[in-house]
Amino acid sequence: MKSLIANNLKPLALCLPLCLCLGVPAGAVTVHSLDQVRGAIKSPEGRAAFDQQIGGVPQPDGFGTQLPQGFTKELLLAQLAPGQDPKRLTLAGAKPWPQQAQSYVAIVCLATTPEQAKTELHYDPSSCSGDDDTPHEVWFGVYTRDAQGAPRLVARTQAPVDTPVDWSDTDIDAPQSIGNDPKTGRAEGMPQSWLRFDFAAYRLRGKDYAFGVRTGWSEGYAGGGASFEALYLFLVDGAKLRVVFAQPMMYTKMLAGDWHKDGTRDHIQTDASNVLSVLNGTSDGFHDLRLQQRSGKWRRNFRWSPSQQRYAAVGK
Numbered sequence: 001m002k003s004l005i006a007n008n009l010k011p012l013a014l015c016l017p018l019c020l021c022l023g024v025p026a027g028a029v030t031v032h033s034l035d036q037v038r039g040a041i042k043s044p045e046g047r048a049a050f051d052q053q054i055g056g057v058p059q060p061d062g063f064g065t066q067l068p069q070g071f072t073k074e075l076l077l078a079q080l081a082p083g084q085d086p087k088r089l090t091l092a093g094a095k096p097w098p099q100q101a102q103s104y105v106a107i108v109c110l111a112t113t114p115e116q117a118k119t120e121l122h123y124d125p126s127s128c129s130g131d132d133d134t135p136h137e138v139w140f141g142v143y144t145r146d147a148q149g150a151p152r153l154v155a156r157t158q159a160p161v162d163t164p165v166d167w168s169d170t171d172i173d174a175p176q177s178i179g180n181d182p183k184t185g186r187a188e189g190m191p192q193s194w195l196r197f198d199f200a201a202y203r204l205r206g207k208d209y210a211f212g213v214r215t216g217w218s219e220g221y222a223g224g225g226a227s228f229e230a231l232y233l234f235l236v237d238g239a240k241l242r243v244v245f246a247q248p249m250m251y252t253k254m255l256a257g258d259w260h261k262d263g264t265r266d267h268i269q270t271d272a273s274n275v276l277s278v279l280n281g282t283s284d285g286f287h288d289l290r291l292q293q294r295s296g297k298w299r300r301n302f303r304w305s306p307s308q309q310r311y312a313a314v315g316k
Helices: 016-022 034-040 044-053 073-080 114-123
Strands: 029-031 089-096 104-111 136-145 151-156 187-189 193-205 208-221 224-237 240-259 265-283 286-293 299-305 310-314
Touching: 034 044, 044 224, 044 240, 044 265, 073 089, 073 104, 073 136, 073 151, 089 114, 104 114, 104 193, 136 240, 151 224, 151 240, 193 224, 193 265, 208 240, 224 265, 265 299
Parallel strands: 240 310
Antiparallel strands: 029 265, 089 104, 104 136, 136 151, 193 208, 193 286, 208 224, 224 240, 240 265, 265 286, 286 299, 299 310
């Protein structure tokens, strides 16, 4: 995620009353100056978000915008999002898929309008970061190479990804923008930003692997801010690529505290992160999954749901 001030095209709202009403969360760590905050963050994902937002460290090329040989932006847009306006394109990327020999995972990201894309690309030549007012549409695909070495599309999402992240049962604090589905009452929402591929070895069935995509949200407060991440898993189903898992994975939140005579200021830091494990047990041929808090007691198991054609949480 980008700097809290430069994230997107307009500054995030800075609201002192909001910080005050948030209060001091349980498990918070108070440090006495900004340069001590990073050391208080427990998760590597949280430290990376802090480095990018506060330290100005450039965000890595998480989607492979330096395209492999034979791939072009025009090819990816035409094959993954056919019929879409190329003037809306803000990012096209592809990376080798480590778990599948001679395979590549690809993405195209489109702004809502050509005008939005033009403005975003003025600040960042390749971006899929937005906010609640400037969402993006994303398509994904899996490629191999034909006998001549040219990219060959194997599977793709059939429409822009519209599966929300489920925040209804989690140890991870939710972004303020996450609402409740009017039909189910569940707390869920679409990401503000699409961040990077996650190529951990998610072997779900036999030799079938899923690939992950990390997504994010960011918030700005007076003297502080917050970052949130979630994980999507995509599974190849014939010529289709489907979302089979979408859960929160990390948050880190920094609130401003009291000023000191030397000009430094207290900062109140909280964070938590999860790790997803593939279990030996199976349900309907798919390996069970376990989402567990890193260095914590919270955990949830997930089993394959034939009716939903995706993973669903079981027990508490």
